[in-house]
Amino acid sequence: MKNFLQRFPDALVRLAAVFVVLIAVVLLVRSLLPASWTDTRLQRQATIERETARPVRYAGSDVCADCHEEYGVKRQGYHRNLSCETCHGTARDHADNPMEVKPSLPRLREFCVRCHAYDRSRPTGFPQINPAAHNPLKACITCHNPHDPKPPTTPQECRGCHAEIARTKALSPHVLLECTTCHAVPVAHRTSPRAVLASIPKEREFCGKCHAKDSAVRETPKIDVVTHGEKYLCWQCHYPHMPEIK
Amino acid sequence: MTPDYARLYDLLRQVTGYIYPNEIEVHWGILVVVYPYLTGLVAGAFILASLVKVFNVQAVQSVYRLSLLTALAFLLVAPLPLLLHLGHPGRSFEIFLNPNFTSAMAMFGFVYAWYLMVVLLLEIWFTYRRDIVLWAREEKPPMKWIHQTIALFSNDVSERGLAFDKKVVKAITIIGIPSAFLLHGYVGFIFGSIKANPWWSSVLMPIVFLFSAIVSGIALVIILYMVITPMRGQKIDMKCLDTMASFLFYTVIVDFSLELLDFIHRLYQSEESIKILSEMVSNRLFISLVIIQVLLGMLIPLVIMVAIRLFRFEEELRKLLYFLSVILIQLGIFATRWNVVVGGQMFSKSFRGLTAYKMELGGIEGLLMTLALLVLPLLVLAILLKIFPAWDLPKRALGGEAVPSA
Amino acid sequence: MERRGFLEKLFAVALPGGVLGLLIRRAPARAEGYEASAHYYGMGIQVDKCIGCGRCVEACKDENNVPREPFFFRTWVERYSVRWRGEATVRNIDRALEGPAEVGGEGEVLRSFFVPKLCNQCDHPPCVQVCPVGATFATEDGVILVDEKRCIGCRYCIQACPYGARYLNPVTEAADKCTFCYHRITKGLLPACVEVCPTQARIFGDMRSTASPLTRFRRMNKLHVLKGHLNTEPKVTYADLDGEVR
Numbered sequence: 001m002k003n004f005l006q007r008f009p010d011a012l013v014r015l016a017a018v019f020v021v022l023i024a025v026v027l028l029v030r031s032l033l034p035a036s037w038t039d040t041r042l043q044r045q046a047t048i049e050r051e052t053a054r055p056v057r058y059a060g061s062d063v064c065a066d067c068h069e070e071y072g073v074k075r076q077g078y079h080r081n082l083s084c085e086t087c088h089g090t091a092r093d094h095a096d097n098p099m100e101v102k103p104s105l106p107r108l109r110e111f112c113v114r115c116h117a118y119d120r121s122r123p124t125g126f127p128q129i130n131p132a133a134h135n136p137l138k139a140c141i142t143c144h145n146p147h148d149p150k151p152p153t154t155p156q157e158c159r160g161c162h163a164e165i166a167r168t169k170a171l172s173p174h175v176l177l178e179c180t181t182c183h184a185v186p187v188a189h190r191t192s193p194r195a196v197l198a199s200i201p202k203e204r205e206f207c208g209k210c211h212a213k214d215s216a217v218r219e220t221p222k223i224d225v226v227t228h229g230e231k232y233l234c235w236q237c238h239y240p241h242m243p244e245i246k
Numbered sequence: 247m248t249p250d251y252a253r254l255y256d257l258l259r260q261v262t263g264y265i266y267p268n269e270i271e272v273h274w275g276i277l278v279v280v281y282p283y284l285t286g287l288v289a290g291a292f293i294l295a296s297l298v299k300v301f302n303v304q305a306v307q308s309v310y311r312l313s314l315l316t317a318l319a320f321l322l323v324a325p326l327p328l329l330l331h332l333g334h335p336g337r338s339f340e341i342f343l344n345p346n347f348t349s350a351m352a353m354f355g356f357v358y359a360w361y362l363m364v365v366l367l368l369e370i371w372f373t374y375r376r377d378i379v380l381w382a383r384e385e386k387p388p389m390k391w392i393h394q395t396i397a398l399f400s401n402d403v404s405e406r407g408l409a410f411d412k413k414v415v416k417a418i419t420i421i422g423i424p425s426a427f428l429l430h431g432y433v434g435f436i437f438g439s440i441k442a443n444p445w446w447s448s449v450l451m452p453i454v455f456l457f458s459a460i461v462s463g464i465a466l467v468i469i470l471y472m473v474i475t476p477m478r479g480q481k482i483d484m485k486c487l488d489t490m491a492s493f494l495f496y497t498v499i500v501d502f503s504l505e506l507l508d509f510i511h512r513l514y515q516s517e518e519s520i521k522i523l524s525e526m527v528s529n530r531l532f533i534s535l536v537i538i539q540v541l542l543g544m545l546i547p548l549v550i551m552v553a554i555r556l557f558r559f560e561e562e563l564r565k566l567l568y569f570l571s572v573i574l575i576q577l578g579i580f581a582t583r584w585n586v587v588v589g590g591q592m593f594s595k596s597f598r599g600l601t602a603y604k605m606e607l608g609g610i611e612g613l614l615m616t617l618a619l620l621v622l623p624l625l626v627l628a629i630l631l632k633i634f635p636a637w638d639l640p641k642r643a644l645g646g647e648a649v650p651s652a
Numbered sequence: 653m654e655r656r657g658f659l660e661k662l663f664a665v666a667l668p669g670g671v672l673g674l675l676i677r678r679a680p681a682r683a684e685g686y687e688a689s690a691h692y693y694g695m696g697i698q699v700d701k702c703i704g705c706g707r708c709v710e711a712c713k714d715e716n717n718v719p720r721e722p723f724f725f726r727t728w729v730e731r732y733s734v735r736w737r738g739e740a741t742v743r744n745i746d747r748a749l750e751g752p753a754e755v756g757g758e759g760e761v762l763r764s765f766f767v768p769k770l771c772n773q774c775d776h777p778p779c780v781q782v783c784p785v786g787a788t789f790a791t792e793d794g795v796i797l798v799d800e801k802r803c804i805g806c807r808y809c810i811q812a813c814p815y816g817a818r819y820l821n822p823v824t825e826a827a828d829k830c831t832f833c834y835h836r837i838t839k840g841l842l843p844a845c846v847e848v849c850p851t852q853a854r855i856f857g858d859m860r861s862t863a864s865p866l867t868r869f870r871r872m873n874k875l876h877v878l879k880g881h882l883n884t885e886p887k888v889t890y891a892d893l894d895g896e897v898r
């Protein structure tokens with residue numbers, strides 16, 4: 001052995017010895033470590049177990065049906081697509097311990113206003129009110145059963161759901177026109193808005209009733225219904241709720 | 247530990263436009279700026295040293311050992327800002343124990359370890375081995391023991407042994423140059439491979455990082471040489487200084503060209519992110535990028551160095567101008583790191599807003615810690631210079647004659 | 653002889669550990685009847701249904717113990733206002749900061765809508781790619797989880813996520829993000845955000861199942877993903893996604 005080593009330069013031998021010892025120590029330490037430190041599969045399994053063991057706070061809508069008849073009421077009304085917990089908050093603890101733990105019971109106006117206040121970014125057709133004008137200071141549940149929130153009287157104004165359009169039109173030259181001037185609204189549309197739709201005009205002559213050169217209405221801008229705007233229908237250029245003239 | 251939300255509420259007020267809500271916190275702060283700055287100095291100093299051995303540039307011979315020790319000093323301190331920055335520094339060994347092989351950061355740990363253990367330490371050891379053995383024979387403890395241990399208790403100063411040392415040093419330097427390129431180019435890759443961030447994601451990033459590293463490394467060795475030499479009571483060798491400044495000049499030109507290329511390329515391509523990035527540069531990075539990185543850190547030193555080449559300045563003026571340039575360059579390269587790291591987090595990935603970064607004075611990520619981290623390698627270097635003197639040679643060999651230089 | 657024994661020990665220890673680490677991509681399921689390989693979860697978002705009420709954001713924080721401060725979100729909702737000229741404005745609708753306020757004047761906004769965002773549970777996740785210790789990983793059922801015991805807090809994953817879906821949890825000092833409420837979906841429940849959404853703008857389902865709401869969503873809508881050009885292959889798909897959305 002000594003002869004073998006003496007064939008190499010002294011410095012190299014010493015250095016190699018140091019490296020060998022270092023590597024051996026590293027490998028030894030690694031082999032002594034518990035598997036959970038080095039095995040990725042075990043670590044991930046442990047993570048999955050930890051994640052799935054987290055406490056559940058929202059119970060899920062069907063759990064409420066076991067005890068609460070409101071669930072059946074809700075199923076028919078406008079709030080049928082909401083979970084109970086959308087309004088009542090987390091209910092898992094309540095479901096596990098119904099007598100002692102109660103979920104929240106929102107009764108204040110601010111709660112409903114959060115979803116139903118008019119907001120221009122909300123999709124058109126979503127029921128929205130102006131909280132300052134619509135029965136101010138009154139609790140919403142005075143008139144609307146939260147589990148079947150149909151309005152106590154059928155809405156007469158379109159603006160309850162079509163607030164954005166109404167606001168836009170209110171600042172436009174068409175402000176004095178009722179929505180029903182251009183749209184035929186079946187009575188059923190007010191209660192089943194998605195199933196029964198209002199009509200929309202189909203031809204240029206409709207707008208021509210007020211805007212044709214020979215129209216009886218006097219204060220409107222007049223155009224030649226036949227030639228004006230080439231092949232396009234009126235509303236393809238002019239937004240009927242804010243008919244800009246550009 | 248109660249998290250510091252007051253700071254974040256403060257930052258919220260400085261947000262302009264829209265940022266994703268999770269982006270309010272700037273995750274990689276001053277510590278992650280210091281880290282590539284330090285590793286850059288390592289790569290740069292090492293490459294300067296390599297010029298001596300591989301390309302036999304005799305004029306720079308006298309700073310060969312200093313460059314190696316500088317590289318080592320900074321390499322030893324560089325992991326510190328990273329460790330301080332981690333949420334769980336105690337778990338950092340996991341990068342070596344059980345790394346994710348697709349992660350550039352994990353693989354970089356091995357590149358770093360390779361560079362430290364196999365390249366730098368070995369090169370220093372073989373360079374100094376003969377001198378350490380000879381010094382150990384004449385010294386008193388404790389230095390005698392320190393040197394003997396470092397020499398691994400070797401006593402071999404035979405012809406054969408010394409010839410072997412020389413060969414190894416040459417070989418290691420040859421491996422060392424690509425390794426040094428890999429070391430800091432890799433840091434650039436860690437940023438450049440993030441496709442989510444258009445400020446970082448670029449093929450040029452590793453190259454730019456590397457060349458700015460070489461610039462800062464050479465500049466650092468020049469500063470150290472100009473400061474230490476008078477401290478030793480010696481005269482500055484102008485030929486050495488001029489040659490180093492020459493290399494610095496060429497590398498600054500390359501670095502400047504690369505950064506100019508990146509700039510022009512971005513403007514010309516005009517991708518979607520260009521609007522928010524321009525806004526960021528003019529609003530958040532104006533001082534650090536336009537003033538410090540470009541004007542002070544690159545243009546003015548370039549002008550100075552061109553002037554030195556065009557006109558014959560006398561020695562004292564040249565020394566002054568060199569010193570001024572290298573200080574400006576260091577500032578400029580630090581600002582470069584700042585602009586890359588912090589800049590990449592100043593704009594939102596929605597391309598619609600900017601956030602802000604405020605460095606604190608105290609605390610782990612504060613200014614004081616940063617200054618400490620920047621000074622620490624110099625202290626380490628001082629200790630290394632004590633153990634591995636960079637200019638003195640052993641007085642006597644075994645037979646009593648003066649020892650020739652390595 | 654001594655050397656051979658040593659070499660054998662070396663290979664016995666080093667090789668399997670290394671190879672295992674390389675081969676593990678997905679972590680296996682846990683017992684208790686839940687077979688992870690039988691599921692593959694995704695989510696659909698119907699942008700036109702979102703009313704920006706923010707209940708999903710709150711429910712998520714409730715269910716998953718996310719700090720209430722407005723700097724940490726597993727899911728959030730953005731409001732876009734696309735204007736006549738110039739840039740669209742985007743705002744966060746976080747309750748902790750301010751209510752969903754009006755943006756800009758009437759008449760200047762062409763269209764406006766809400767966009768819910770969350771971790772896209774990408775099939776080609778950049779966060780998993782860059783984690784140095786493999787703390788974040790993909791499960792067999794398609795969810796990306798974070799091992800908070802292994803995460804070293806380097807924040808590389810947060811930088812790598814193009815969607816801003818990740819944050820550093822200030823309590824655990826580890827990276828955190830939406831897990832599709834993994835602890836709920838493995839029990840057959842819906843994620844909390846889907847549970848409380850009042851308009852069913854969020855649709856959760858199993859992509860392996862032919863009879864899930866997600867399958868219908870994928871059949872009936874033209875789908876988009878966020879930042880598709882980055883090739884992260886998100887599993888959260890958007891219907892009616894506007895081109896302004898980033």
